[in-house]
Amino acid sequence: MKRSAALVVAIGATALSGCVAALAVSAADMAIRSAQGPVVSNEHLKPQAEAACGARAAPHGVVKVIDVEQRSVNKIVVWGTAGSGAERRSFECHYTTHITRFTLREIKPR
Structure with a gap:
């Protein structure tokens, strides 16, 4: 029982770490785009x-x-x-x- 609970926690942590990484990349991308300013039409x-x-x-x-x-x-x-x-x-x-x-x-x- 303890082993399966540890497995569930490990799987959950792995899934959450992927979400956290994706959120961090998305936030960094948004920060870079806003720092560049608006795209000007040519x-x-x-x-x-x-x-x-x-x-x-x-x-x-x-x-x-x-x-x-x-x-x-x-x-x-x-x-x-x-x-x-x-x-x-x-x-x-x-x-x-x-x-x-x-x-x-x-x-x-x-």
Whole structure:
């Protein structure tokens, strides 16, 4: 009987320690986010994002922007192509206040 009671206490303590750890991580995450301040929209930067991403793609050939999308409050994504003919590539460019990611992909013939 004493052994099963000790087992129940041990299992309960283990479960509670997981909850306490999760609560501590959640509280720390909230503190970090509040210290960073509010996220500011960059929607007004769409023309700058399109120009910067087009300039980044330009060394690969003639640039054609296909779409510019506000993905989140502070992230703009620009899609397009660069080059011509068999040398044409597609690109995806992520922009906040500057280019944060640029991916160039081969366009495979059908």
